[in-house]
Amino acid sequence: MIWKSNFTKALKISFAVILAIITANLLELQYAVTAGIITILSIQNTKRETLKTARNRGLAFVCALFLSAICYKILGFTVPAFITYLFLFTMVCLTAKWNEAIAMDSVLISHFLSEEQFDSMLLFNEVMLFVIGTSFGILINLILRKKEQEFERLAAEVDEEIKGIIHRMSVYLCVEDKTEYKSDCFFRLVEKIDKAKVCALQNWNNTLWKTTAYEMDYIKMRENQSRVLANIYQSIIMIKILPKQTAQVADFLQHIEQQYHRNNNVTKLLDKLEEMLAYMKEEPLPQDRAEFEARAVLFYMLKQLEEFLYLKNQFILKYNA
Numbered sequence: 001m002i003w004k005s006n007f008t009k010a011l012k013i014s015f016a017v018i019l020a021i022i023t024a025n026l027l028e029l030q031y032a033v034t035a036g037i038i039t040i041l042s043i044q045n046t047k048r049e050t051l052k053t054a055r056n057r058g059l060a061f062v063c064a065l066f067l068s069a070i071c072y073k074i075l076g077f078t079v080p081a082f083i084t085y086l087f088l089f090t091m092v093c094l095t096a097k098w099n100e101a102i103a104m105d106s107v108l109i110s111h112f113l114s115e116e117q118f119d120s121m122l123l124f125n126e127v128m129l130f131v132i133g134t135s136f137g138i139l140i141n142l143i144l145r146k147k148e149q150e151f152e153r154l155a156a157e158v159d160e161e162i163k164g165i166i167h168r169m170s171v172y173l174c175v176e177d178k179t180e181y182k183s184d185c186f187f188r189l190v191e192k193i194d195k196a197k198v199c200a201l202q203n204w205n206n207t208l209w210k211t212t213a214y215e216m217d218y219i220k221m222r223e224n225q226s227r228v229l230a231n232i233y234q235s236i237i238m239i240k241i242l243p244k245q246t247a248q249v250a251d252f253l254q255h256i257e258q259q260y261h262r263n264n265n266v267t268k269l270l271d272k273l274e275e276m277l278a279y280m281k282e283e284p285l286p287q288d289r290a291e292f293e294a295r296a297v298l299f300y301m302l303k304q305l306e307e308f309l310y311l312k313n314q315f316i317l318k319y320n321a
Contacts (some may be wrong), residue, residue, distance in 0.1 A: 013043055016140040023132050029125050031111055038133025041104045043141060053100055054134050060101030061130055064089050068109045069118055077116040151203055151215055154196035158222050161189045163260045165229055170253035173236050174246055183233060189226050214319055221315045228308045235301045241294050249298050265316040266309045273306055
């Protein structure tokens with residue numbers, strides 16, 4: 001639930017901020033609350049984002065210290081000096097794409113203006129505030145868990161939608177009047193795939209050491225399959241008469257539906273499909289143009305189903321080899 005996720009995130013941020021401020025106070029640092037603010041700004045949605053942001057802000061902080069030291073030395077501890085520093089620092093950050101570092105690092109640099117000095121003690125103070133705030137931000141995000149159960153739920157919804165699409169195909173293929181056969185299911189499928197993709201991407205960004213792209217590849221495979229199914233739907237709509245081969249193709253669709261599960265490598269289905277294609281090539285030629293067109297569409301459908309199954313087969317071989 002969204003409210004539960006937001007509550008957990010708010011609790012996580014608050015806890016990290018409190019720890020950062022307490023740590024800064026224990027070290028008797030000035031502007032201890034700034035450590036908490038830095039912690040807030042350091043927390044991102046995923047672990048990879050957090051580490052990338054921390055790296056960028058660290059590099060930017062070094063540049064900020066260098067530029068501010070020059071500006072304060074030349075112009076003194078004055079507002080014009082700080083404005084000059086801010087302009088130069090902003091230019092550097094925008095060029096290096098460190099936009100997220102501008103506000104946070106400038107807060108630290110403003111402390112030199114407030115204290116009207118740039119000595120080693122204050123420099124140490126600002127460095128420690130940066131280290132403490134950033135560290136707690138990273139630590140909190142490192143304990144994030146992948147939403148594996150959430151992905152499994154969303155992937156199961158995608159699988160059920162595809163299974164339902166295949167079932168409807170097996171039914172409507174054998175019906176001459178297809179006016180009731182609508183394409184709404186494909187919109188639902190795309191929506192569910194998109195939700196699962198967002199979750200898979202977030203899980204990948206929250207995985208630092210194990211770099212398997214299983215979930216992303218799974219979604220890519222289902223996306224490709226959904227496009228194949230959409231083409232098959234258009235083929236079914238085109239069929240105006242029902243030659244005897246129609247029942248065979250519908251029966252094969254039922255076989256796919258019955259054997260549709262996550263870890264099936266579909267090898268047996270591919271073998272059965274190969275036999276069907278060979279058999280259809282040996283059958284007597286159509287008697288008229290209408291039958292010829294219908295059988296051509298059925299043959300094309302089988303070739304599309306071959307692609308549908310091949311996509312699954314290659315995915316399973318990649319991860320179950």
